[in-house]
Amino acid sequence: MAGYVAVLLVHLHFPDAGSLKAKRKDLQSVKAQLRTRHGATVAEVEHQDTWQRSQLSVALTSGSLAQLDRQSDAVERWLFDRFPDTVSVQRIVTSTEDIG
Numbered sequence: 001m002a003g004y005v006a007v008l009l010v011h012l013h014f015p016d017a018g019s020l021k022a023k024r025k026d027l028q029s030v031k032a033q034l035r036t037r038h039g040a041t042v043a044e045v046e047h048q049d050t051w052q053r054s055q056l057s058v059a060l061t062s063g064s065l066a067q068l069d070r071q072s073d074a075v076e077r078w079l080f081d082r083f084p085d086t087v088s089v090q091r092i093v094t095s096t097e098d099i100g
Contacts, residue, residue: 003095004065004094008057008058011089014027045057
């Protein structure tokens with residue numbers, strides 16, 4: 001039986017962040033909500049030292065491709081609702097059979 005993995009590369013822009021501290025405060029909230037609301041594993045993978053930009057890697061897993069699609073859709077909807085003009089998401093989905 002195969003498992004499935006989705007990785008979402010999330011590009012965020014924080015136009016109102018006037019400092020690295022302000023961006024990190026907003027980003028901590030985003031990461032915490034992705035973890036608690038959506039059960040995602042989250043890491044900031046680029047632009048750690050840039051005031052207004054961030055790239056997150058968000059990982060989701062499931063035993064069902066349909067369930068994984070629903071989870072991924074929910075994460076994307078939540079991000080687009082929260083950051084309607086300042087987010088872009090790239091989704092990569094694979095199975096454990098394709099990985100190993």
